[in-house]
Amino acid sequence: MxxxxxxxxxxxxxxQAIQTGNLCQQSIADFRLLLTxxxxxxxxxxxxxxxxxxxxxxxSGPAGYTAAIYAARANLKPVLYQGIQPxxxxxxxxxxxxxxxxxxxxxxxxxxxxxxxxxxxxxxxIRFGLATKVDLSxxxxxxxxDEEKIIEANAVIIATGASAKWLGLESEQRLNGYGxxxxxxxxxxxxxxxxxxxxxxxxxxxxxxxxxxxxxxxxHMFIRKHEMRASKVMQERVFKTPNIKVYWNTETEEVIGDKxxxxxxxxxxxxxxxxxxxxxxxxxxxxxxxxxxxFNGWLNMDEAGYVKTIPGTSxxxxxxVFACGDVQDKVYRQAVTAAGTGCMAALDAERYLGExxxx
Ligand SMILES: Cc1cc2nc3c(=O)[nH]c(=O)nc-3n(C[C@H](O)[C@H](O)[C@H](O)COP(=O)(O)OP(=O)(O)OC[C@H]3O[C@@H](n4cnc5c(N)ncnc54)[C@H](O)[C@@H]3O)c2cc1C
Numbered sequence: 001m002x003x004x005x006x007x008x009x010x011x012x013x014x015x016q017a018i019q020t021g022n023l024c025q026q027s028i029a030d031f032r033l034l035l036t037x038x039x040x041x042x043x044x045x046x047x048x049x050x051x052x053x054x055x056x057x058x059x060s061g062p063a064g065y066t067a068a069i070y071a072a073r074a075n076l077k078p079v080l081y082q083g084i085q086p087x088x089x090x091x092x093x094x095x096x097x098x099x100x101x102x103x104x105x106x107x108x109x110x111x112x113x114x115x116x117x118x119x120x121x122x123x124x125x126i127r128f129g130l131a132t133k134v135d136l137s138x139x140x141x142x143x144x145x146d147e148e149k150i151i152e153a154n155a156v157i158i159a160t161g162a163s164a165k166w167l168g169l170e171s172e173q174r175l176n177g178y179g180x181x182x183x184x185x186x187x188x189x190x191x192x193x194x195x196x197x198x199x200x201x202x203x204x205x206x207x208x209x210x211x212x213x214x215x216x217x218x219x220h221m222f223i224r225k226h227e228m229r230a231s232k233v234m235q236e237r238v239f240k241t242p243n244i245k246v247y248w249n250t251e252t253e254e255v256i257g258d259k260x261x262x263x264x265x266x267x268x269x270x271x272x273x274x275x276x277x278x279x280x281x282x283x284x285x286x287x288x289x290x291x292x293x294x295f296n297g298w299l300n301m302d303e304a305g306y307v308k309t310i311p312g313t314s315x316x317x318x319x320x321v322f323a324c325g326d327v328q329d330k331v332y333r334q335a336v337t338a339a340g341t342g343c344m345a346a347l348d349a350e351r352y353l354g355e356x357x358x359x
Contacts, residue, residue, distance in 0.1 A: 050150040053079050054358065055349055056143060057124075058131045059159030059291075061088025062335040063325025065115035066342030067157045067349075072122035074350045076155075076359060079125045081145060083291075086128065087112030088161050089326070090335060094177040097189065099335050111335075131160075136298040136318050154358045155320045155349040158299075158307065159342060160291040162326040162333065166284055167199065171255040179261025180282045184208035185334065188215050191281040197222060197264050199252055200285030206234035208285045213241045220277055222250040222266055255282050290327045299323070306330045314345035320356075322348050 055071050057064050060082035071078040090096060090108035097105040106114075120126055133144040140152035164182035166172055172180050181187040184198070188211055197220040198209050205221070206228065212219045221238070226248050228235050238244055253265045253274065261282050267274045290305045300308040300317045307323040309315060314322040324345035325338035353359035 048148065048150055050152060052140060052152045053077065054153065054353065055079070055155045055157065056141075056151050056153035057081070057157045057159060058143065059083055059088065059161055059325070059327075060086050060116065060126070061090070061112075061159060061161045061325055061338060062115060063161070063327075063338040063342035063345070064088070064157070064159035065112075065119045066339040067159055067324060067346040068119035068124040068126070068342075069122050070343050070346030071157070071349060072119065072124045074346065074359075076346070076350060076353065077123070077125070078157075078346075079127065079151065079153075080119065081127055081129045081131055081151075083130050083160065087116065089164070092176060093181075093186070095190070096186070096335065098186065131294060134294055134298060136295075136321060139320060141318075141321065154356070155322070155353055157314075157342075157345045157349055158292075158295065158316075158321065158323040158327060159325045159338075159345070160327045161338075162288040162290040162306075162330075164284065165287045165289060167252060167286070169252065169254060171257075172252075172282070172284065175255050175257055175261050175282070178259060179257060179280060180255060180284070182284050182288075183333070184211045184283050184285070187281070187283075188212050191216050193217060194280040195220070195278060196281035196283060197277060197279045198283040198285055200287075201225065201228045201230065202285075202287065203230045203234050204287070205285035206230040206238050208283060209238055209244050210234075210241060212281075212283065213243050216281075217243060219244045220264075220279060221246045222252060223248055224251055224269065225249065252282075288326070288330070288333070290330075292327055302330075304330065314341055314348045320349075320352055322352075 055076040055078040057067050057078050057080040068078050068080045090112050093108040095105050096108050096111055129145040131143050132147050135142040140154050141156050143151045192215045194216055195218040196212055196216045199222045201223045209219050209221050221244055249268050249270045250266050251269050253267050255261055256263045263276050263278045264282055265276050292305045292307050307328040309323050309328050314324050316323050322345040324341035326333050
């Protein structure tokens with residue numbers, strides 16, 4: 001049998017020289033390089049610290065913090081890693097009026113500070129760090145944090161959320177939360193009796209346009225192509241709604257406004273014709289990206305990358321690994337549903353660890 005060489009460690013020239021028996025000046029230099037590689041590799045292996053814990057929670061949005069509150073109260077001693085957006089998606093919005101318990105509404109970032117405080121008060125070990133790689137082949141499951149540390153956990157709760165896709169305009173970013181939104185169900189209410197615009201051509205865009213049409217006087221819907229991607233049924237519903245005006249072959253050039261959205265400048269990508277349309281709200285409905293890349297190849301996912309869970313539970317295809325919040329929910333995507341599934345994940349984890357005799 002041919003010896004197997006690890007290409008990342010053994011220089012190609014040296015590997016060839018060993019196989020052919022033809023050692024020369026170059027292969028001696030390669031041999032030195034091999035020793036250096038092995039030396040640094042052993043140092044690196046030694047410096048990657050490993051820590052054994054019972055329950056790991058990845059993500060610090062409503063799902064992760066709710067899972068943490070329940071897991072801590074059940075004495076699972078959870079460790080939670082926050083990722084690059086501590087507090088999750090709600091930290092980039094302003095008013096949240098639909099989360100129960102806040103009759104006067106609350107600012108998104110403030111609400112997430114409350115979530116964090118509650119999770120910490122119950123005993124969650126909250127840490128800043130990003131999960132970069134996983135090995136879910138056997139228990140305890142391994143999760144690399146910032147490529148610097150390995151957490152070995154008996155149960156893993158995935159609450160990594162999803163990110164809304166944006167057009168990438170400077171003005172869209174500047175006015176985000178001040179009339180620009182990626183969630184009609186969350187923010188449509190603020191534009192009752194006003195004119196709004198929406199960008200997108202899929203089922204979600206159609207659904208959001210219909211939702212807005214019940215609150216707003218006019219919904220200007222911009223579609224980049226000459227057709228919609230949405231299902232025929234949804235298209236029919238959009239076309240039949242008198243206060244949705246569809247603009248074909250239309251793209252957004254700029255969202256205009258100083259402190260909040262005042263209008264939008266669009267152009268027809270066939271004729272080049274530009275026009276300014278007065279609107280108070282600008283909704284982007286071009287899709288979401290679930291933050292599930294590091295679980296690729298381990299967990300069952302749909303074609304868009306949403307983690308699949310067993311209906312009515314937070315269980316994934318790997319026992320002891322649970323998913324909650326937007327990373328597994330492409331339908332509702334709300335803070336309260338994320339929190340609800342976070343609770344489910346912690347209860348599922350507790351039961352699982354109990355059955356395994358690990359808790
Ligand atoms: C602009 C806007 C306004 C909204 N307004 C409302 C509203 O008014 N009401 C409402 O109910 N909903 C609203 N939503 C939707 C709501 O924010 C989401 O449904 C909710 O935040 C989902 O919670 P989550 O915990 O699943 O994920 P997220 O809030 O997305 O949090 C994901 C967390 O995972 C972390 N993470 C990701 N990858 C990793 C990793 N590899 N390692 C470690 N951590 C990781 C991130 O840092 C983040 O902390 C809004 C959304 C947006 C974008």
